[in-house]
Amino acid sequence: MLKKSLLLLLTITWLWAIQQRWGDLPLLARFFSYATSPLQVDSRFENSTELRKTPYGEVEVGYDSLGVPHIFGEEEAAVDFATGFVHARDRLFQMEMIVRVVTGRVSEVAGPAALRSDLFWRKFEFDSLAPIWYAGLVDSMPQITSRMEAYAAGVNAYKARMPYGSLPLEYHLLGINPMDWKAENMFYLLRYMSHVLTYSEDDLKASEIKSQIGKPLYDFWYPAFNRQPHPIYPDFSMSDSVLAALVPKVSEQLVSDGPHSYPLAYVKNNDELSLGSNNWAVQGSKSATGNPFLCNDTHLQLAFPSTWYEVHKSVNGRISRGFSIAGSPFVITGFNDSIAWGMTNATWDLVDFYQLEVNEGGTQYQLDGQWQDLQAFEARIPVKGQADHVKTYYRSYFGPVDTASNRYLAVNWIGLVASDEARAFDGLEKAQNVQQAFAALQYFRQPPQNFILADQSGQIGLVTAGLACLHPLPEKGIRWGVTSAQKIPFVVMTTYLNSFNPMREYIYSANQEHVNHPLSAHISTRYEPTARGKRITEVMENTPAFDRQALASLQTDILDVEYALLQARITAVAGDYAGYFEGWMGSMDTALVAPTLFYNFKINLVKTVSRYLGSGLTLPPSEQHIFNGMALDDSLPMAAGWISTTTLAQEAWDSSLLQLKDRFGKDVSAWTYGKFHQTSIQHLLRLPQLAMPLFASNGSNRTVNVASRLPSTHAASMRTIIELRPEGPRALLLLTGGQSGRFNSSHYSDQVHDWLSGGYHEANLSPKFDANRYTTTIRFNR
């Protein structure tokens, strides 16, 4: 009896122990039992021909040699079903993580390291809002939601009969199973992208900096206007009366009551502002073939897997081809038989913080002279390996409220606005000309984008679509939220910011300011630098007729035009090193030394200015503003008075040299840019074993071929060159990284080399399914 009791006890103890979390170890029962072991992860499934059932019509899918799926079906819902299926097959973990991030459920699987992210997202209550938004869309646009339903069914169909070996390794490492996919998850994807492209807490930092350095210095160093604008719409005009009608007539007041700090604020510093998507279109009269071209390269974080997923869909012969994002059935940037479209981020200020006047108990706040209840709600966040974390937030008229630095701060972010971008992308996929595409973009709300358009008939256009927040007081900082009118509404700008078939025969955008007009300051107080825009303009003006080669050259251009701005300053301080700059025009080439000297000098210039303004300045002035000041002024105002720009340049140069000597030794010939400027492509979970080691890369944060940060983690995440021919489109495409999110897939990183060398692949546009062209096929039958 004793023996049996001991055996039972031992068995129960063992089974219990191996199902507990022990520190950072994976779940032992799962990781080390062969039945559930990651040892079973394999890539053989990737090359297997499959036959699947679908509740929708017949579809045939063929994967080509780059892992791009070509999906052919008679019915749209059937093709959407297959799109969901292939997205899940190649990007299941990425899709799940986006949902987990936006719903604040990452700590549950990743532990306390993700708690900060969850705490940020939980206050927005997107998991409650998304089903409501989706229900609204079901009523208003059932034809769109039926596409989203079919897509979700495809994801779940894959998940339901997924070969165990194809369960991504990340699930094994985290010890979780894939979640069920819901149609409304697309809203999470959009909020995730809105966060990447629009969210910042610069207002908090601006408020802090004003209290540190004083208002006069702040006004000089953080202006609402760029001193040397190079706008996207150079011919823009708007009458004073229209502008007056657009900007709310409200007395905005910024909080300025003494020192305070927000150490955890998520700030878009200079590095993050060095994002750089580009798009342009040239008319047939400016192309070597007589046909219009459209080009796009979007700048995002380089990652395995990439944000983008290339897809070719054919619904009853009507194609849509280009780059989708796993989680959505639509082609986001690409082309159909008749038109092409692409996008860059509008970089508008779409986050406002309102300080509330709250009563002593913290239960009510002032609104229009009356006390309103602060509706408290608790977010209970499960944390792997720890007890649940509980945090109290509040709901208010101005948005969700959190407490920071002993203040009640409500946040109004564009992500909280209900919107149906699906309708815009559905319209783009079906548009036959630029006018129809423009009509579709009227439904686009967030994140605001500069959409470039071109059609088969030879038209080109640029439309900045989405919502803007036009502040009467164009200045960053925390605003008082006391009257309901102080909450600035979001307004649609699509009607005002657009241009079609311009006289100059080309049109482009590169994240810079849209207009040289007072409107600009009301939309955003911090656009991205104009260097890329200037370079694109220069090449456009100097190239009489573009062909594919010339367009590819421009997409991979590595000339930093900021050198021209700072050349005189550098020559004056370079001394013995001046020889390295002789004949150099700003080419950020890995084989040269001059780019290293130049880039590190710029970094030190920003540091020097920041140091003179005050220690611990966590949001330095924009690099563009500093460099303009260095080029145009003799002296600049600092905390201790005016300092000559010659002194600033010399100090920056000296400290730059010291750093380079420390890092690379005294032999200057060894300071090549390839050693200084390297790129890394990280894995979604930041696992170095699944990432790509550092490698030398051309370009800088100011070149058209952008590679920003040191080491560079952000660059062109895809490239397209699309020609709209009368007989149909043809296109060169490139995805940075690879199609598959599975580490052991042959398509995990197979396009990195092309990306580095400026290569592309020709888009296969076969009108019919041809099994001989594909390495793998999947057929869906009812």
Next chain:
Amino acid sequence: MMRIQPNLFWYTVSFLLLLHVQINLHQFAFFVGGSMIIGLFPIKGMRWWKFALIELAALAACLLLNFPENQTLTTIEAISGFSGPVLIGITAIFSTITATLSAQTVYEIVTKTVFKKYLRLT
């Protein structure tokens, strides 16, 4: 009266059951459940090490049928810090202990006790 099958029959069934569970039913609960079912089989003179041998044989067959891909091994090696053979060894030990304990406990407490009247197991 239950017809008693020869031990070799039950060994074979046990082997196939564990093989099936580990290749096709990828849940820990199924693995434990399958091991417990093995403990219910009326095998004469059963000892814990025989359960262990059956599980090891099933594991060996699993690996022969579906040997880990080299890239899978090297990647998990890099992440976990264990070499491929060590990783496979740990997996074998974990799986064998789990299967043996589950099967032996059921065998001792349920099979030998409940069926003692009907089956001459020892």
